[in-house]
Amino acid sequence: MTTTHEIPGPAGLPLLGSMFDLRNDALGTFLDSQRAHGDVVRITAGPPGVRATVYGVFSAEGAQQVLATQSANFRKDNAFYQEVRESFGNGLLTSQDEDYLRQRRLVQPLFTRRRVDSYAEAIAAEVATVTEEWRTAERSTVDVLDEMTRLALRAVARILFGTDVEAAVEIVERAFPVMGDYVLRRGFSPLNIPRDWPTPGNRRAAAAHDELYAVCDRIIAERRAAAGEGAGGEDAGGDAGAQDLLTLLAEAESAEDGSFDAAELREQVLIFLLAGHETTATSLGFALHLLALHPEQRKRAHEEVDRVLAGRTPGAADLDALPYLTQVLKEAMRLFPAGPVIGRRAVAATEIDGHTIPAGADVIVAPWVTHRHPAYWEDPERFDPDRFTPEAEASRPRYAWFPFGGGPRACIGQHFSMLESVVALAMILQAYDLEAVDTEVPVTSAITLRATGPARCRIRPRTA
Numbered sequence: 001m002t003t004t005h006e007i008p009g010p011a012g013l014p015l016l017g018s019m020f021d022l023r024n025d026a027l028g029t030f031l032d033s034q035r036a037h038g039d040v041v042r043i044t045a046g047p048p049g050v051r052a053t054v055y056g057v058f059s060a061e062g063a064q065q066v067l068a069t070q071s072a073n074f075r076k077d078n079a080f081y082q083e084v085r086e087s088f089g090n091g092l093l094t095s096q097d098e099d100y101l102r103q104r105r106l107v108q109p110l111f112t113r114r115r116v117d118s119y120a121e122a123i124a125a126e127v128a129t130v131t132e133e134w135r136t137a138e139r140s141t142v143d144v145l146d147e148m149t150r151l152a153l154r155a156v157a158r159i160l161f162g163t164d165v166e167a168a169v170e171i172v173e174r175a176f177p178v179m180g181d182y183v184l185r186r187g188f189s190p191l192n193i194p195r196d197w198p199t200p201g202n203r204r205a206a207a208a209h210d211e212l213y214a215v216c217d218r219i220i221a222e223r224r225a226a227a228g229e230g231a232g233g234e235d236a237g238g239d240a241g242a243q244d245l246l247t248l249l250a251e252a253e254s255a256e257d258g259s260f261d262a263a264e265l266r267e268q269v270l271i272f273l274l275a276g277h278e279t280t281a282t283s284l285g286f287a288l289h290l291l292a293l294h295p296e297q298r299k300r301a302h303e304e305v306d307r308v309l310a311g312r313t314p315g316a317a318d319l320d321a322l323p324y325l326t327q328v329l330k331e332a333m334r335l336f337p338a339g340p341v342i343g344r345r346a347v348a349a350t351e352i353d354g355h356t357i358p359a360g361a362d363v364i365v366a367p368w369v370t371h372r373h374p375a376y377w378e379d380p381e382r383f384d385p386d387r388f389t390p391e392a393e394a395s396r397p398r399y400a401w402f403p404f405g406g407g408p409r410a411c412i413g414q415h416f417s418m419l420e421s422v423v424a425l426a427m428i429l430q431a432y433d434l435e436a437v438d439t440e441v442p443v444t445s446a447i448t449l450r451a452t453g454p455a456r457c458r459i460r461p462r463t464a
Contacts, residue, residue, distance in 0.1 A: 007055065007355050009033060009042035017044035017051065026445050027340055027368050034058040034369050040355040050190035054362045055346075056369070060376060060397035062352045063365040066344055067399070068407030074344035076409075078362050080187035081343070084447070086195065087183050087209060089267030092412065093275055100409075106252045106260065107268065107412060110245060116416045117316035119159050120423055124313050126155045127424045131431045135461060141437060144292070145285035145455040148424075152281035153273075155420055160272060161219055162244035171215045172273055175208035180447050182208075216266045224250060224262075245272070272413075278448040279338035280417045283403070284424055285455060287332035290383045291429075292436035292457045297385060298429075300324055302462075305429045314426045322422055325429075327385035329421050333403040335383065338448045340368035342405060367403055368445070376400035432459045 010033055012018035021029040022045050033041040039059035046052050057066055066074045076096055085094045092103050109115070130151050134142060153172060158165045182205035186192045195202055223246055249268055253259035260268065291298040304324045319326070346361045357363060372380040376396050377387070386392065393401075404411040411417070437456035444450050 007040055007042040008037040009044070009056075010036070012044065015047055017046065019045040019047075027366075027443070030056055030058075030341070030364070030366050030369050031372060034373070038353075040353050040357075046190050052190060052362070054364055055357050057352055057357075057363060057365050058369045058373065059353055060370055060373070060399040063370055063402060064397075064399040064406065065350070065352055066363060066365050067342070067402070067405060067409065070350055071407045071409065073346055073348045073350045074363060075347055076343075077345040077347070078343050080183075083183045083187040087179050087205070088270045088274055089263075091267040091271030093271045102257045103264075103268070104412070105257050107249070110248050110252065111412050111416065113415055115248075116419055119416070120314075120316040120419060122158050123155050123420050123423050124315070124427065126151060126158060127427045128313075129154075131427060134432070134459060139459070141456050141458050143454045143456050144288040144434075145281070145441070145451050148285035148288070149277070149281040151424065152277040152284065152420065156273060156276035156280075158244075160245045160269060160276075162246070168215055168219065168273075171211055175212040176274070178204055178208040179212070184446050212270065213266060216269050217262065220246065220250070220262055220265050220269070223247060274447070275411070276413055276416070279411075280420050282336060282338040282449050283329055283333050283417065284421045285451075286336040286441075287329050287421070287425055288428065288434060288457065289436060289438075289441060289455045290332055290335070291328065292434040293439060294383055297328065297383065298434070301328055301425075302429055302433070305426050309426060309430065311430070314423050316419060316423075318426070319419065319422050322426060324385065325422050325425050326418070327388040329418070329425065330388040330401070331383060331385045334371045334377075334387070334401055335381075336443065336449060337367035337371060337403040339403065339405065340445050340449045341366045365402075367401075368449075370399070371401060371403075373400070431462060433462055434459055 010018050010021070010029070012021065018029060022043070029043070033043060033056060039057065039062055041056045041058070042053060043056060044051055044053050057063060076094060081094050088094070090099060092100070092107060095103055130147060134147075150173075154165065154169055157168045157172065161168050182201065185201075193199065193202075195206075246265070246269060249260060249265055251259075291301060301324055304322060308318060308321045314322070342365050344363045344365075346357050346359055346363055349359045350357045371377070374380060377400070399406060404414045404417075434457040437458060438454055440453075441455045442452045444452050
C-alpha cells in the first residue's frame with residue numbers, strides 16, 4: 001500500500017499547482033488526471049499558505065466505497081456544502097446525521113413509485129404547453145437546454161405548489177442563478193469575506209435569498225391557513241392521488257419524528273426546487289441534443305414512440321413500454337451527468353485502490369470521469385444508447401454509472417426524474433423532428449453541470 005505522499009497527480013505550476021487548470025476546466029483536469037495517473041490522484045491548487053489538496057477517486061469500485069460501503073468515512077463537511085446550507089438551508093441535500101435520517105423518514109413516503117406516478121398528468125400538461133408554444137410561435141430553432149430548464153422548473157414548481165406555480169417560477173428564475181453563482185464562487189475560494197459585509201456581490205445574493213425565502217414562506221403560510229380552515233390542498237394533477245407536494249410535506253409526521261415546522265418546510269422546498277429542476281433539465285436537454293445529432297438513434301426513438309403511444313399522451317404506465325427512450329436518457333446522463341462531481345470530506349483514513357486517503361482530506365468522486373473510464377466503456381465519447389440494454393448493464397460494475405449518486409445518500413427523486421424525462425421526451429418526439437444546429441456544447445461544473453454555450457436545434461412539426 002502506498003503512503004499519502006506517494007499518491008500520484010499532476011505537478012502543475014511550481015507555486016500554484018493546478019489552480020489555473022481547475023479554474024479554466026475542472027472537468028477536463030480531472031479526466032486528464034485519471035488518464036495520466038490512474039484511479040486515485042492527488043491534486044494541489046493555490047499558493048503556499050492557502051493551498052488546497054483534493055483527492056480524486058475515479059474507479060467504479062472506489063466510488064462505491066466513498067458513496068456506499070464506507071460512506072460513514074466520507075461526510076458532507078466540505079466548504080462547498082456549507083455554502084449550499086447557508087444559501088438554501090439544511091434540507092435533504094445538505095443535512096447530516098440525525099437531521100438527515102429524520103428528514104428522510106418523513107419525506108420517503110412522498111416519493112414512493114405510486115405517489116410519484118400520480119404526477120404524470122401534471123408533467124404532461126406542462127410538456128404540452130411547451131410543445132404548443134413552439135408550434136404557435138412558428139419558431140424553427142430552439143435552444144433545447146434553455147427550453148428544458150424552463151419546462152423542468154415549471155413542472156417541479158407545479159407539483160410542489162399546485163396553483164401557486166406562477167409566482168414561484170418567476171422568482172426562482174430570477175433568484176436561483178444569482179444564488180448559485182454566489183455559492184459556487186465562495187465554495188471554491190480559499191478565502192471568503194463574511195456574508196454580512198455590504199459588498200455588491202453579498203448584497204445581490206442577500207436580495208435574491210430574501211426574495212426566494214419570502215415567496216416560499218408566503219405560500220407555506222397560506223397553505224397552512226387553508227388547511228386549518230379545512231380547505232385541504234390544491235390538486236396538482238387532476239385526481240385525488242396527486243395532491244401537491246407542499247401539502248403532503250406539511251402533513252408529513254410520525255410518532256418518532258414529529259413533523260416539519262415552517263422553516264424546515266421551506267428548506268425542503270428550496271432543495272426540491274434546486275435539485276428537482278436543474279438535474280432533470282440537464283438530462284432531458286442533452287438527450288434531445290444528442291438525438292438531434294444522431295439520425296439513426298433518433299429514428300429508432302421516433303419509431304418506438306409512434307408504435308407504443310399511437311398518438312396518445314404518455315402516462316406512468318408507459319415507462320416500461322418505452323425502453324429505448326430510457327436507454328437514450330441513461331446514455332445522455334452518462335455523457336452529461338447533471339452532478340458531474342460529488343464532494344466529500346474523509347473523517348477517517350481509508351484505503352482505496354491500494355492508496356490511503358488521509359483523515360481530513362477533501363475527496364471527490366466524478367461521474368464525469370468514471371462514465372468515460374475505458375475499463376467500463378468502449379469508445380467512451382460515442383453516443384450509444386445500446387450500452388443500457390439489460391444485458392449490457394448487468395455486465396458492468398454497479399458504480400460504473402451513478403448519475404443519481406449512490407449509497408444511503410442516493411437521490412430520493414430518481415424515479416421522479418426518470419418519469420418526467422421519459423414523458424417529456426416521448427411527447428416532444430411525438431410532435432417534432434429535430435436537427436442539431438450546434439454540434440458541440442461546452443460545459444462547466446457549477447452546482448450542477450452547466451452549459452456555457454447554446455444547444456440549438458431546428459425543429460420541424462411531425463403533425464399538422
